[in-house]
Amino acid sequence: MGTIRNNIFFHQLANQPDSPWWDNQNTPEVETRDDIMAQALSEALTWLNDNLGSNMDDWVWGRIHTATFVSNPLGQSGISAIESLVNRGPFPADGGNSIVNATGWDPSNPAAIDWHPSMRMIVDLSNLNASQVVLPTGQSGHPYSPHYDDQILLYLNGQYHTMLWSRTAVEAAAQDTLTLQPAP
Known part of the structure; x- marks a missing residue:
């Protein structure tokens, strides 16, 4: 996700609510765009509740989207005393992968920034x-x-x-x- 190609694809797909691309092949039902969007919203709200609490006023991007500045190679030595000496963070951070304030992350851990300018x-x-x-x-x-x-x-x-x-x-x-x- 996040590449221009993917953004164009999903923008075009959003205008096709009954496209077979929306169907989850792992279920016997045939899902539509609205079904998948409702499921995604429900899962996102559950994740936010689990990770940021039930008070939506506390849902701040920087609480989950953080930057840790890791010194190489000592910052990844596996020796906590050395790592705490040379690494800095985590810090709350703005940004995203398709905006001027560019930051990126591994999809398996979308909250932790793993690249930046x-x-x-x-x-x-x-x-x-x-x-x-x-x-x-x-x-x-x-x-x-x-x-x-x-x-x-x-x-x-x-x-x-x-x-x-x-x-x-x-x-x-x-x-x-x-x-x-x-x-x-």
């Missing part, structure tokens, strides 16, 4: 120093760095920070400098 960037070609960017976690790959996970909330909330391009702007905003020199 590795960077979001808006480039201002008239003034590169006005460009905007955000990474899912942070600039650093070191878990003890303040920049390991300092962009998570920006990323999850659809916010950005300025992406400087000119040497003057970068040097003026730099917090630290790393100098690499060849070995003697």
Whole structure:
């Protein structure tokens, strides 16, 4: 589900309430579109009740649709102490697989995001120093760095920070400098 091809197919099928495509071959009855839609709605309501409770005011997408930022390879080491050090989340997350705020998931676990953009960037070609960017976690790959996970909330909330391009702007905003020199 979720591909453009599937969306077109189901949109066309929705206008054919008695199409044999609607019939569940595992039952003796011949189901129609309305039968299948009613069954799907009933199953969805049962799932929501089971997973989010009976109060519909508590049915919030981010309670079930979450993002966990897993560090590779240590984040999948099977050693919980290491995984808790390097992984971040889960966080409530917006998004879907056919919208601008793209996120995706495995159909067997549709609530947990398993892919997302590795960077979001808006480039201002008239003034590169006005460009905007955000990474899912942070600039650093070191878990003890303040920049390991300092962009998570920006990323999850659809916010950005300025992406400087000119040497003057970068040097003026730099917090630290790393100098690499060849070995003697």
